[in-house]
Amino acid sequence: MFTALVIFTIPWQYGPAARLVPVPATAAYLDPMASIQENPGEPNPLRALTLDRLRCRTSMKWRTYPEDVLPVWVAEMDVPLAAPVVRAVTAAMELGDTGYPAGTAYAEALAAFAAKRWGWDGLDPARTAIVPDVMLGVVEMLRLVTGPGDPVVVNSPVYPPFYQFVGHLDRRVVEAPLGVGGRIDLDVLEATFRGLGGVRAGYLLCSPHNPTGTVHTAAELAAVTALAERYGVRVVADEIHAPLTAPGVGFVPYLSVPGADRGLALMSASKAWNLAGLKAALALAGPGAAADLARLPEEVSHGPSHVGVIAHTAALTDGTAWLDALLAGLDENRHLLAGLLDRHLPGIRYQPGEATYLAWLDCRALGLGEDPAEFFLERGRVAVNSGIPFGTGGAGHVRFNLAASPEVITEAVRRMAAALG
Known part of the structure; x- marks a missing residue:
């Protein structure tokens, strides 16, 4: 037996004055687990929580700015957790299963997910x-395959921590900017x-690319591989957004x-199931990189959270119906944003991405100027990510969270739109 925290939610709609106003609760919302129960017909989790309920959260998204600011910036989703994750973590809490991570359950769950979702059994x-x-x-x-002062190539504009972490590692970032349509420019x-x-x-x-949402094709990746082998460059792929196509x-x-x-590649359930606060990820090696991965210091495995491993394993194993409902909701939001911008902010260029829950807006x-995010925060009380930290190609852009x-x-x-007068 286990107990679970029960949260009643009330959906919201727009009133005539563009305020969020409550809608009478329906039977689906009176059932505290209706919005996250695992079943083939799960409702959209992006519609499950009220703005007032979200403002009770104490994470970065909801505590960085004052309450009058609407946060659509950092990569946190406005969703309840998938029911299988809640059950697994609650059971661990009741059992006191909060020690150090062990075993290969997480890797086995990811392997099964990859085989079913992507047809990859390798x-x-x-x-x-x-x-x-x-x-x-x-x-x-990167520590395994490069040394201090060595160059690390990135495709800008790209996720800002690429610059920060590589720099702190005492490696040198070299940009190879994206080409037309936000795709890798092979030349x-x-x-x-x-x-x-x-x-x-x-x-x-x-891969998929953050912030553009580009999904690299098999042909593009094959060309990348050929170039890397020709010039002796070791590839490390960040595939954290992989389930979010x-x-x-x-x-x-x-x-x-x-x-x-x-x-070498890195994967995690954290982005797709909103588990950033439950730390755990997997490093994967191709057959020719197995010896490199074997040199990973043993103490690195002490850093992940055991509870995080439990949560990520449950998500990959039993959370796919919830994920599918999320993906449908995100696709609706991509089209919604495109329509809203076309009607109210036609000066902003936006191409809906093929993956992630992030929108890259050319303002x-x-x-x-170079930092429209500052204008939208000060004049519109909307928090979006500035494009400047994303490197070359980021100035004049903002990143908008669709989740x-x-x-x-x-x-x-x-x-x-109102901020622009």
């Missing part, structure tokens, strides 16, 4: 290692690799690509 739990989270795992993988990538002069180097691949878009794991044997035509209710997204765009 994830061997014997070539995995538990790491605290994806970015700390990236650091450890630029080759020129960048060639310009390294044959020194030991890494390539930190963001739009309908009809297939994710290709980097290590599934022929010739990627010497590659340069609005004449707001919110349609009402919150609508209100955010209303405020942004």
Whole structure:
């Protein structure tokens, strides 16, 4: 037996004055588990929580700015947890199962998920290692295949911690900017690799790409692999957003690509199931990188949370119906945002991404300078991510978090448009 925290939620709709107003509760919402119960017909979890309930959270998204600011920035989702995760963590709490992580259950769950979801049966739990989270795992993988002062290539604009963590590791970031449509420019990538002069180097691949939401194709990844092998560059792929693809878009794991044997990759359930506070990720090695992974210091495995491992394992094993409901909701939100921008902020260019729950908005035509995020925060009381920390190509852009209710997204765009007068 186990007990669970019960949260009653009331859905919200827009009133005529563009305020969030309560709607009478329906039977589905009176059932405290209706919005997260695991079944084939699960409702959209992005519609399950009220704004007032979300403001009770104490995480970064909800505590960084004053209450009059609408937060659509950092990568946290406005969802209740999937019921299987709640059950698994609650059972662990009641059992006092809060020690150190052990075993390969997480890796086995990810292997089964990858086989079913992506048709990839090459994830061997014997070539995995538990790491605290994806970015700390990236650091450890780069430490295995590069040395102090060595270059690490990234495709800008890209997730800002790539710059921060690589710099703190005493490696040198070298940009190979994305090309047309936010895709990898293979000519630029080759020129960048060639310009390294044959020194030991890494390539930190963001797949799917954050912030553009681009999903690299099998052909693109095969070309990347060929270039990396030609120029002796070791690839480390951050695949944390892999489960978050739009309908009809297939994710290709980097290590599934022929010739990627010497590659390393990092995966986690944290982004897709909103588990960032439950630290646990997996480092994966291709057959040609197994010896590298074997050199990972044993103490790295002490960093992940055992409870995190339990949560991530439950998500991958039993949380796929919840994930599918989330993916459908995110796709609705992509189209919603595109329509809202077209009507109210036509100066913003937005191409809905193929993955992630992040939207990359080109605001340069609005004449707001290099950092429109600052304008929208000060004048509109909307928090979005500034594009500047994403590197070359980021100025004049903002990143908008789509993992919110349609009402919150609508209100955010209303405020942004009103700020422009």
